[in-house]
Amino acid sequence: MRPAWAAIDLAALQHNLEALQQLAKGARILAILKANAYGHGLTRIAQQLDGVDAIGVARLDEALALRNAGVVKPIVLLEGFFAAEQLPILAASGLQPVIHSEYQLLQLEQAKGLVNPLKVWLKVDTGMHRLGVEPEQAVGFYRRLQACPNVQSEPVLMSHFASADCPQTVQNEEQRQAFAAIQAQLQAPVSFSNSAALLAAVAEHDDWVRPGLALYGVSPFAEQTGAMLNLKPVMKLQASVISVRSIGAGAGVGYGAAWHASKSTRIAVLAIGYGDGYPRTAPDGTPVFINGRRYPIVGHVSMDMLAVEVGPDSDVEVGDTGQLWGPDLPVEEVARYVGTIAYELLCNVAHRVVLDYDSV
């Protein structure tokens, strides 16, 4: 019996990549692997994604971990660099920062003695109001980057949709127009689409697309699962049943006895809890898949365990395996029960959960 583990289906990853490549219509793929490849294991996923053109991460540490593991592909830092002292490291390791603010541009212009000029991406805020230079600054910034000796030619012009998961929203059109107006003034390679924008063809044209979630077989859309989009879930989060007991009507289960049995029943305990990243906020009724059936979680999720009601006549026994999410129980659906998004569930999978690449 094993406590929590996640089987990672690398063939499913390959399937998803190929599906996205078809949608990308020749655009290059910047695969987003931040947050430990959305919980799937940074270096192993990077090594597997031979077919992509570049890898995107959020933190310098993530990029350096990849370089230390021998990954030679271009790596893009989606938030750029955080201090001028990092620039020599970026130059030496061939890392490509996203420039989103004037302080970064100034530091880049003032840097001395970099071993190589950097390939950079210029991010424009077309309406998300998170990162990016103002649309009216974009052409001037781009020209400064072109003139900067520390920058390689052809910076990529990029932006990010705030609501690509709602393809019909007017905000997408407004962002598209703001971006197109800048594009028209520059001969620049462009990048706009995340998973949702790529799946719903929200952007007009991309030279680079930036899928994250969809690579892992998960849907960014509220009403659809990955399977409905011809994607295959890569992660199957599992845990063993380590105890089964009978309880009488009225008995409480777990900390605070937050759930009480309405009749005599049986309770199976699985060796996974919030210490493994399974959300403590999962309410009563959140499903767990065991032996071909769904059973409801009852009571509060503990640090290392959770309880499901399997009923008085169940065949569930110690040693059985429960699936918390995966091909038989979409993580998108679990996220809905929990009141969060699949992104959060995936990237919260804790370090102690063994990622098993060979069991599928």
Ligand SMILES: Cc1ncc(COP(=O)(O)O)c(C=O)c1O
């Ligand atoms: C700039 C940028 N591009 C692409 C992505 C990938 O998004 P998704 O996982 O929705 O495909 C992200 C993720 O947040 C991002 O921040």
